[in-house]
Amino acid sequence: MTSSDDLDGGRFARSTNTDRYQTAAARCFEAWNATEPQAPGKAAAEAWAPDGRYTDPLVDVGGHAQITAVIAAAHQQFPDFDFRPLGATDGHHDTARFGWEPVNEADYSAPVAGFDVVTLSQNGRILRVPGFPDRIPAGA
Numbered sequence: 001m002t003s004s005d006d007l008d009g010g011r012f013a014r015s016t017n018t019d020r021y022q023t024a025a026a027r028c029f030e031a032w033n034a035t036e037p038q039a040p041g042k043a044a045a046e047a048w049a050p051d052g053r054y055t056d057p058l059v060d061v062g063g064h065a066q067i068t069a070v071i072a073a074a075h076q077q078f079p080d081f082d083f084r085p086l087g088a089t090d091g092h093h094d095t096a097r098f099g100w101e102p103v104n105e106a107d108y109s110a111p112v113a114g115f116d117v118v119t120l121s122q123n124g125r126i127l128r129v130p131g132f133p134d135r136i137p138a139g140a
Contacts, residue, residue, distance in 0.1 A: 018089070020124055021096035025089040028118065028126065029100070032071055032083040040075075041068040049125040056114075056131035078102050078112070086113060094120045094127075101135075111137040 027047035034040040044067045048054075053062040059070050075081075086099030101113035114133035121127050 018091070020120065021089050021091035021098075021118075024096050024118055024120055024124060024126060025085065025098045028098075028116070028129070029083055029085065031067075032074070032100075034071070035075065040071045041065070044068045044071065047126055049121050049127050052126050052128065054129045054131065056133060074102070078104075080105050086115070091118075094122075096120065111135070 024047070027043070031040060031043035031047045034043040041064060045064045048064060048067055050064065051062060052064075052067065053060070054067050054070060055061075061067055061070055081102035081104050083100055083102045086101050089096055089098040091097060096118045097115060098118075099113065099115040101110040103110045112133060113135040114131055116129050116131045118126055119128040
């Protein structure tokens with residue numbers, strides 16, 4: 001049952017504790033943008049729970065090592081790209097969502113874009129990320 005405190009003019013009010021969702025998204029982008037040799041693994045370990053999962057149409061992996069390997073593969077496919085947020089991060093309860101796109105630093109192209117839905121643990125680390133690509137280049 002929903003209390004009247006949960007409603008805002010007939011619509012559900014968004015969570016007022018957005019720091020948790022912003023922090024999770026920022027940690028996720030930090031991991032995807034880490035390029036120094038040990039940085040992706042360290043950033044993934046800070047963002048994801050030890051048994052965290054990342055899933056999209058091409059991969060389904062779990063644990064820091066496998067998530068780090070997916071990030072490394074993305075950097076091989078998209079060298080010199082910076083993963084950036086598309087729009088605001090929002091969420092409720094233990095779930096956040098945000099859009100993303102990797103942008104080429106040389107010509108500002110962004111051939112791929114999508115959004116992630118992130119499930120968080122009580123301490124704010126990522127438990128699951130189902131990724132949903134919206135824009136994919138031909139042949140990818």
